[in-house]
Amino acid sequence: DTAVSQTPKYLVTQMGNDKSIKCEQNLGHDTMYWYKQDSKKFLKIMFSYNNKELIINETVPNRFSPKSPDKAHLNLHINSLELGDSAVYFCASSRGRNLYGYTFGSGTRLTVV
């Protein structure tokens, strides 16, 4: 069984489009995260939700809007996509603030053309 699953795995889209990435975890964790890994492989946190409540919101353009309908799901919607948004987006989850139980999804490779 996949612990943290993201869809789609690959996404190629044109500049200006709006797209969503979905994430689901079946680990019973109550904290979920979105990370962005750019072309230089630098992995940086974007958002974190704990029990559907936003607890971390890094300096991210407001074109990016996370949504957590329940504690097992954290989706990421991106408006007006730009070339610089091309990256791999990783979802992760942990039990509460227990950073030792961090589990990543396999990533969504977004390419904006």
Added chain:
Amino acid sequence: RKEVEQDPGPFNVPEGATVAFNCTYSNSASQSFFWYRQDCRKEPKLLMSVYSSGNEDGRFTAQLNRASQYISLLIRDSKLSDSATYLCVVNMEYGNKLVFGAGTILRVKS
């Protein structure tokens, strides 16, 4: 100064070699430290936590020096399968989030 800094490498070593990676972090109040491994086009996976007293897991040894804000990872008897990017990761005390270094690339060759 970056929050977590690592030598990007790449480190090219023969099988059987011993290799060491270093990492420094900027926030002296940081509480938790980890090494993650990331294979090409895959997600990061926890390799080991780093404890103040130092800890070992098979061929891997992690050390923490809080005074110097320095973390290390030693890999003994390198295997081809150890080839990957090794990420130094720190829990910054001011936010319950993991901050990742840019990673050190290891290539083990036969």
